[in-house]
Amino acid sequence: MHATALVIIAHGSRDPRHAATVTELTARVRALRPGLRVEVGYLDFCAPSVSQVLSRLAADGVRDVVAVPLLLTHAFHAKADIPAVLDAARAALPRLSVRQAAVLGPSALLGAALERRLAEAGVRPGDRGTTGVVLASAGSSDPEAIAVIAEIAREWRHTGWCAVRPAFASAAAPLTSIPRTEDAVRALRADGARRVAVAPYVIAPGRLPDRIADGAARAGADVLADVLGPAPEVAALVLRRYEQARQARAVRTPLGVPLSA
Numbered sequence: 001m002h003a004t005a006l007v008i009i010a011h012g013s014r015d016p017r018h019a020a021t022v023t024e025l026t027a028r029v030r031a032l033r034p035g036l037r038v039e040v041g042y043l044d045f046c047a048p049s050v051s052q053v054l055s056r057l058a059a060d061g062v063r064d065v066v067a068v069p070l071l072l073t074h075a076f077h078a079k080a081d082i083p084a085v086l087d088a089a090r091a092a093l094p095r096l097s098v099r100q101a102a103v104l105g106p107s108a109l110l111g112a113a114l115e116r117r118l119a120e121a122g123v124r125p126g127d128r129g130t131t132g133v134v135l136a137s138a139g140s141s142d143p144e145a146i147a148v149i150a151e152i153a154r155e156w157r158h159t160g161w162c163a164v165r166p167a168f169a170s171a172a173a174p175l176t177s178i179p180r181t182e183d184a185v186r187a188l189r190a191d192g193a194r195r196v197a198v199a200p201y202v203i204a205p206g207r208l209p210d211r212i213a214d215g216a217a218r219a220g221a222d223v224l225a226d227v228l229g230p231a232p233e234v235a236a237l238v239l240r241r242y243e244q245a246r247q248a249r250a251v252r253t254p255l256g257v258p259l260s261a
Contacts (some may be wrong), residue, residue: 005057006242009050009082010204011070012042017205019046022087025203025230030237037062042138043081050082054089058096065098066240066245070203072098072105072137073145075261091227101245105201106152114156114199117225123197128160129241132193134184134221135202138208139170146178161194169211181215187222197223204229 008029010022022040030038039057041050048056050067057065071078104110114135135153136144140146153166160242168186179187181198188196198216202209209227216224229236239240 003062004246005039005058005062005127006033006238007050007053007065007067008038008040008238009067009069009085010042010046011077012045013204013206015044015206021227025070025235025238026081026184028232028235029232032235034200043077043085050085051092051136052065052090054093054098057149058093063095065097066101066242067097068101068241068245069103070199070238071103071111072203073140073142073148075140075142075145077184078258079142080181089119099245099249101241104234104241106148107237107240109200109233109237109240111152111156111159112199113231114225116231116233118197118199118223118226121197121223121225123225125225127195128162130162130194131190132163132189132191132196132222133161133199134165134167134181134196134216135201136167136169136181136184136198136212136216139178141177149178152201163188163191167212167215168199169208169215181212182207183220185216185219195222196227197221199225200227200259202227203234251259 007025024039038060039046039053041053043050047205051098069078069082082100088096137149137154149166153164157164164182167176167179169181169182185196185198198221200212202211205227209261213224
């Protein structure tokens with residue numbers, strides 16, 4: 001019996017590639033920590049649901065769960081959907097302690113995963129100075145998420161790329177200062193970038209990543225990297241968020257004796 005478990009919370013999609021990618025990532029996390037029980041639950045479209053996974057864990061005698069959202073920004077799902085699901089589980093399963101870990105981004109590990117995907121798509125180290133990169137995320141109307149994506153692009157520009165521009169795939173893009181993928185590609189080309197590469201800042205395939213790919217193709221991008229998916233850096237980051245949540249729970253008395261591990 002596992003006293004503690006890690007539950008990866010994925011969004012879910014009607015696209016079967018989404019669940020296949022999440023399953024592959026989950027397997028990689030398990031391989032990194034073979035002594036840790038790792039499960040995955042979905043918010044929508046796919047099975048099992050988060051509540052089903054938590055009920056099964058409670059029935060198996062697990063008493064402590066850390067839920068790691070498979071999200072790159074702290075937007076609506078992290079602020080509303082997931083807390084609501086976890087609150088309902090706590091009420092239904094009073095003997096199960098459930099903590100929500102931080103979202104994955106921003107993180108240097110995600111930057112390394114983006115670099116990995118660009119290299120796999122054919123971008124060589126010597127290409128950096130003449131290549132403009134579009135950091136293409138799914139999109140959000142949340143000001144905090146928008147600011148984070150813009151800041152990641154600014155910071156990434158300092159690593160040697162000709163230029164880096166953020167972009168959104170979603171319909172919400174016209175309501176923000178961040179353009180659509182195709183508009184960002186065209187802007188980089190107009191600014192003189194010799195090559196333009198699109199780096200999807202998304203975890204798994206689906207409707208919005210396909211929209212990123214379509215925008216890259218329409219605007220004539222030279223390179224389209226794969227989604228982050230089960231990159232080793234993403235798996236390592238899931239475990240980092242799990243450990244951070246566990247450590248944050250270690251409340252101590254004035255005598256320094258842990259109240260919980």
